[in-house]
Every structure is written in structure tokens, then in C-alpha cells.
Amino acid sequence: MTDDTAKIRLFVEAPLAAGAPVPLTREQAHYLFSVMRLGPGGRVALFNGRDGEWQAEVLEAGKRAGLLGCLSQSARQGLPPDLWLLFAPIKKARTDFIVEKATELGVRRIQPVFTRHTNSERLRPDRLQAHCVEAAEQCGGTYVPELADPAPLDRVLADWEPRRSLIFCDESRDARPLHAVAPSAPAALLIGPEGGFAADEAARLRGLPFVVPVSLGPRILRADTAAAAAIALWQARQGDWSGAGA
Amino acid sequence: MTDDTAKIRLFVEAPLAAGAPVPLTREQAHYLFSVMRLGPGGRVALFNGRDGEWQAEVLEAGKRAGLLGCLSQSARQGLPPDLWLLFAPIKKARTDFIVEKATELGVRRIQPVFTRHTNSERLRPDRLQAHCVEAAEQCGGTYVPELADPAPLDRVLADWEPRRSLIFCDESRDARPLHAVAPSAPAALLIGPEGGFAADEAARLRGLPFVVPVSLGPRILRADTAAAAAIALWQARQGDWSGAGA
Structure with missing residues (x-):
């Protein structure tokens, strides 16, 4: 500047x-x-x-x-790489954090999803939108991520456009590390709730053709940490972290 | 589990x-x-x-x-890869966040440093230590990062053991992306304060033989976002994210 x-x-x-x-x-x-x-x-x-x-x-x-x-x-007007973030809302401060970090690190769309173990009563889209705007103002970007209406995960999966890979940050230890899977764009990252996914939810996800299960290291990450780490890894691998801004 | x-x-x-x-x-x-x-x-x-x-x-x-x-x-007892985090304390909630995220993502030592633009009056090492312990308890690790006494950056640099690279997360746009620099271990990541480094601090850092300036993408990241992103990238590239836990 x-x-x-x-x-x-x-x-x-x-x-x-x-x-x-x-x-x-x-x-x-x-x-x-x-x-x-x-x-x-x-x-x-x-x-x-x-x-x-x-x-x-x-x-x-x-x-x-x-x-x-x-x-x-x-x-000039920029647009972040075509990455979406799907996350299950968690405690207020950590949900705010996810939205802020996603905006700074660069995603095009943020989609809150309700899973079996999601505690979502307090989700306030207007508040989240204000966090997106504030983060965009401070990070120097020209783009505010689209904040999609919160929706049940089942419905989001049923309506999924299969050419977009859904990178499922899986807590089971046998998934390949995110940084080792083949690059794919457009893509979306899916971060689960604090209690993790229910066993049948995780099984259903793993069976879908557009889902790529990945792991994020040997320690258990909180949902907000997982979101920030996954976006950073995706951006570094195939996003705009080597090029011009958005 | x-x-x-x-x-x-x-x-x-x-x-x-x-x-x-x-x-x-x-x-x-x-x-x-x-x-x-x-x-x-x-x-x-x-x-x-x-x-x-x-x-x-x-x-x-x-x-x-x-x-x-x-x-x-x-x-069994584990130890994270030999990565340190040096950061300039910022606002309380964001400092707590940095310490929590560093523990989850995996660092061996956390060193708060005072820079020219650091606002550090409220730093409470006992509080930060409690955050490290809590994060270690929840992330499933067996290791709590060592929390070093806060010290002026100048003194930390004067005492630096040069075989450890100091990866300086630089806001100037000409540095190479972190994920593109040659792997080096042992290493430390240096994250600046909200106001950035003073010009002469940044120039001194760039002139030191053990310092590797890197960039973290085209948008301006808050210090806590930068810390989480940088640790995740280092861990994925040369840490323990493909192997056994700590």
C-alpha cells in the first residue's frame, strides 16, 4: 500500500x-x-x-x-479461486472465527450445514454476513464470500453438482492427507461439527462419487482449526497463493 | 478411539x-x-x-x-516435528487463539516476541500455558509445547542458533510462497504483530543468513490466521501430517 x-x-x-x-x-x-x-x-x-x-x-x-x-x-475486481467451505456451525465465537478465516484465506462461498451432531440454534446469518464483510475490508480483498442459507447436509448432498469435488475432512485415520490428494477444482471443503459426523453420515459421504475423504494430520483438530488449515493447504496447492489477489 | x-x-x-x-x-x-x-x-x-x-x-x-x-x-510418548512458533502478542482473544492453534497443529516451542509495534502489556504467561494444556488435552497429543518467556525480538535474534531456519512471514509481496521454499528442519515460524514489522526490523530480518522470508498468499492475513496457515503448510510439507502422532 x-x-x-x-x-x-x-x-x-x-x-x-x-x-x-x-x-x-x-x-x-x-x-x-x-x-x-x-x-x-x-x-x-x-x-x-x-x-x-x-x-x-x-x-x-x-x-x-x-x-x-x-x-x-x-x-481491479478479483475473485478467489473456486473453493467453497461447508461447515457445521459450532459455538458462536468459533463459528465467527471460521467465517472470518475463510474470508481472509479466500473462499468463494460459505455454506453452513446441519449434521446429526450440529448444535445450531444460535446461528445468525446477518451476524455471519457482517463478519464476512469486516474480514474482507481488513484483508484487502475486493470480494465478500457469498454466505449461503444454512441447510441440512442431506439436502446439500442431494442437490450437489458432481463436477465439484467435495473434500471431506475425515477424522478416520486411514484417509490420505489433504496435501497428497490430486488437485481438483472446482472444489468444496467439508468440516464437521465438534462431535464429529455420525457413523452413517460419514459412511454415506465416503460412498459418494464426488467425495474425496482427506485427513489433516495426526492430532484431533477443532473444527475452526481444521477449517483454517484445510483452506490454507488447498490455496497453497491449487489456489491463488502464488499469483494475484482477489 | x-x-x-x-x-x-x-x-x-x-x-x-x-x-x-x-x-x-x-x-x-x-x-x-x-x-x-x-x-x-x-x-x-x-x-x-x-x-x-x-x-x-x-x-x-x-x-x-x-x-x-x-x-x-x-x-507412546510423541514429540511434534522440530518446529517453533515465534509471534508478537496481539489482542487477548487472538493471542489465546494462536497458542491453542499452534498446540493443535503441532509445534514444539512457542516464543512470544516483542517487536516495535507489539502491544504486549496484557500478556499473561500462566494463562497462555493453561491454553496450551487445554488444547493438548483435547487434541489427543501427548505433548504440551514449551512456552518460552516473552523476549524482545532483537535479543531472540542475537541468541539465535543459526542451524534453525527462521521462516519470516513477510507482508512484502515479493517473498516466495511458504509452500514453495525448500524444506528445512529444524525451523521456526515468525509471525508479526497487527501493525506489521517496522521497516528496519523487516530489513534486518531479511539480511540475516538463517532467515527465509516467505509470503502467505495475496490477501492480508490477521496474525492469528497467518500463524494457523503457516503451521499447517509447514506440517503438510515436512512435518508429521503423513505419519504418526505426538
């Missing part, structure tokens, strides 16, 4: 183009003008998931609203 | 051997007898970092104390 680019990055809904006006939400106005003390002329970087990153300046600063004006594009 | 092995694992200080008596701390007695409702004859798995894992049974159960007796060894 050079010195004349903005340090603050915001995700906005508005289209971004040279001279385009960008209205702020109440929360964004509070953040920029009360917390960060920006005033007219202050610089902010913006992205909306479609138009790349734009440098913008503050045109109007109010307590509950504000207006920015787009100046010039500072990064 | 077979059905007759204990589901509860505890780290203890006492030596473990057939018939050895193992006294419990007050906290352990409370956990086993009040929280988990175990009574005499109940099964617990024990490890102490030296004698492998042992199955034990409850001999005496009290409100504030208790005694277990070792039955038989259920896993």
Missing part, C-alpha cells in the same frame, strides 16, 4: 465508477466521522464485490449520514 | 507407570467429579509430556481432591 492510498477500507452496496457518489449508512458515517475522525476531503478505499477497489474522498460528513465521491480505481 | 478408552483426557505432573498413583489438583477434582460426574472406577486418560498416554481409573473422589490409579499405557 503506498502512502497516498487510503488506510480505511469499506464495503458498500453502491456502484463504483469515476465521479460516482456513494452514500454511507448510519454505521459507516459513525465509524468514519466519529471513530476515525475523518472530515471532508478525507480518503477512504471502497469495494462492492463487483467494481474492484476505488479510492474515494469524503464529500459530506454528518453525524448519521455522509457522502463519498469516487476518484480512481486502485485495484 | 475405541469404546473402552476414556473420553476425558487430563494433563498431569505426576510420573505415569503401571499402578502409579496420580493425585489430582483441586481444579481437576472439581472438573472430574462435579462437572463430569465421574465416581470411583470412572476412566480418565492421562499424559504428562514424558510418559505417553495412560488409561487410569478413579480411586478416590472428593470435592477438592482425588486420586487416580494408572492402568495401562494407551499411546
Whole structure:
């Protein structure tokens, strides 16, 4: 980041183009003008998931609203490699963590799935979406992963498009290590709940033609650790960790 | 885990051997007898970092104390690959997370380092040690990483044993990806603070003969994400993720 680019990055809904006006939400106005003390002329970087990153300046600063004006594009629109994350929601802080880490490490879609042992009562999609946006703002990406509606694993499997491999992070010790399986894209990673998959769920998964069971080392990983490790390994092997950003 | 092995694992200080008596701390007695409702004859798995894992049974159960007796060894003592993690302490929850993830993913030693931009006032080694122990208990390992005393980065570098590579997770974009650098062991991973390294710190690091600068993909990772991703990549490339556990 050079010195004349903005340090603050915001995700906005508005289209971004040279001279385009960008209205702020109440929360964004509070953040920029009360917390960060920006005033007219202050610089902010913006992205909306479609138009790349734009440098913008503050045109109007109010307590509950504000207006920015787009100046010039500072990064082209990127898209992470075609990797999805399927995970069974766990405790709130760890679920938040999974969503944050998946956004930083780079996935295109996040799909919460309910399994037999999932404790999911407290899942709040709006909260998870806010975590995705915040992580995208801080990680410098121009893309916010799509957060799919939570759905039962059975239904997700029944509707699966078989050309996408489902990399099943299996706790049984005989699966091959993730880093040793043949690369495949598009792909999705499946991380189980704290209690693991039920025996028949795991057996069903192993029998599906698009499922690739993999292991993640000799120790038992918590679900959030497994998610971060699996995404990192996939990205390093066949993702964008050697190339340009998203 | 077979059905007759204990589901509860505890780290203890006492030596473990057939018939050895193992006294419990007050906290352990409370956990086993009040929280988990175990009574005499109940099964617990024990490890102490030296004698492998042992199955034990409850001999005496009290409100504030208790005694277990070792039955038989259920896993040999293991040691993770010779990887250290050096990290600059960050916010409390994220520091706790780094220590937990490092233990699960497998490192031998954790060394907090103070850098120019480290905000470290709140670092509590006893708390971090407790997180290491808890993570080791749940991940099924027999080893608790050594938690080194926090020290200034300059001093750690001055005392460095040069045969150990220091893999410096560099935010500058021209470093090679971690997964593409030549394997080296013993090794240590260095993760910077939230604000990154100061320019002269980074320049000094890059000039040291044992330092290998690496990048971790195109997006900016938080320090805790970087730590988990870097350990996973190292373990998959040259660690124990294809072999036996620790």
C-alpha cells in the first residue's frame, strides 16, 4: 500500500465508477466521522464485490449520514479461486472465527450445514454476513464470500453438482492427507461439527462419487482449526497463493 | 478411539507407570467429579509430556481432591516435528487463539516476541500455558509445547542458533510462497504483530543468513490466521501430517 492510498477500507452496496457518489449508512458515517475522525476531503478505499477497489474522498460528513465521491480505481475486481467451505456451525465465537478465516484465506462461498451432531440454534446469518464483510475490508480483498442459507447436509448432498469435488475432512485415520490428494477444482471443503459426523453420515459421504475423504494430520483438530488449515493447504496447492489477489 | 478408552483426557505432573498413583489438583477434582460426574472406577486418560498416554481409573473422589490409579499405557510418548512458533502478542482473544492453534497443529516451542509495534502489556504467561494444556488435552497429543518467556525480538535474534531456519512471514509481496521454499528442519515460524514489522526490523530480518522470508498468499492475513496457515503448510510439507502422532 503506498502512502497516498487510503488506510480505511469499506464495503458498500453502491456502484463504483469515476465521479460516482456513494452514500454511507448510519454505521459507516459513525465509524468514519466519529471513530476515525475523518472530515471532508478525507480518503477512504471502497469495494462492492463487483467494481474492484476505488479510492474515494469524503464529500459530506454528518453525524448519521455522509457522502463519498469516487476518484480512481486502485485495484481491479478479483475473485478467489473456486473453493467453497461447508461447515457445521459450532459455538458462536468459533463459528465467527471460521467465517472470518475463510474470508481472509479466500473462499468463494460459505455454506453452513446441519449434521446429526450440529448444535445450531444460535446461528445468525446477518451476524455471519457482517463478519464476512469486516474480514474482507481488513484483508484487502475486493470480494465478500457469498454466505449461503444454512441447510441440512442431506439436502446439500442431494442437490450437489458432481463436477465439484467435495473434500471431506475425515477424522478416520486411514484417509490420505489433504496435501497428497490430486488437485481438483472446482472444489468444496467439508468440516464437521465438534462431535464429529455420525457413523452413517460419514459412511454415506465416503460412498459418494464426488467425495474425496482427506485427513489433516495426526492430532484431533477443532473444527475452526481444521477449517483454517484445510483452506490454507488447498490455496497453497491449487489456489491463488502464488499469483494475484482477489 | 475405541469404546473402552476414556473420553476425558487430563494433563498431569505426576510420573505415569503401571499402578502409579496420580493425585489430582483441586481444579481437576472439581472438573472430574462435579462437572463430569465421574465416581470411583470412572476412566480418565492421562499424559504428562514424558510418559505417553495412560488409561487410569478413579480411586478416590472428593470435592477438592482425588486420586487416580494408572492402568495401562494407551499411546507412546510423541514429540511434534522440530518446529517453533515465534509471534508478537496481539489482542487477548487472538493471542489465546494462536497458542491453542499452534498446540493443535503441532509445534514444539512457542516464543512470544516483542517487536516495535507489539502491544504486549496484557500478556499473561500462566494463562497462555493453561491454553496450551487445554488444547493438548483435547487434541489427543501427548505433548504440551514449551512456552518460552516473552523476549524482545532483537535479543531472540542475537541468541539465535543459526542451524534453525527462521521462516519470516513477510507482508512484502515479493517473498516466495511458504509452500514453495525448500524444506528445512529444524525451523521456526515468525509471525508479526497487527501493525506489521517496522521497516528496519523487516530489513534486518531479511539480511540475516538463517532467515527465509516467505509470503502467505495475496490477501492480508490477521496474525492469528497467518500463524494457523503457516503451521499447517509447514506440517503438510515436512512435518508429521503423513505419519504418526505426538
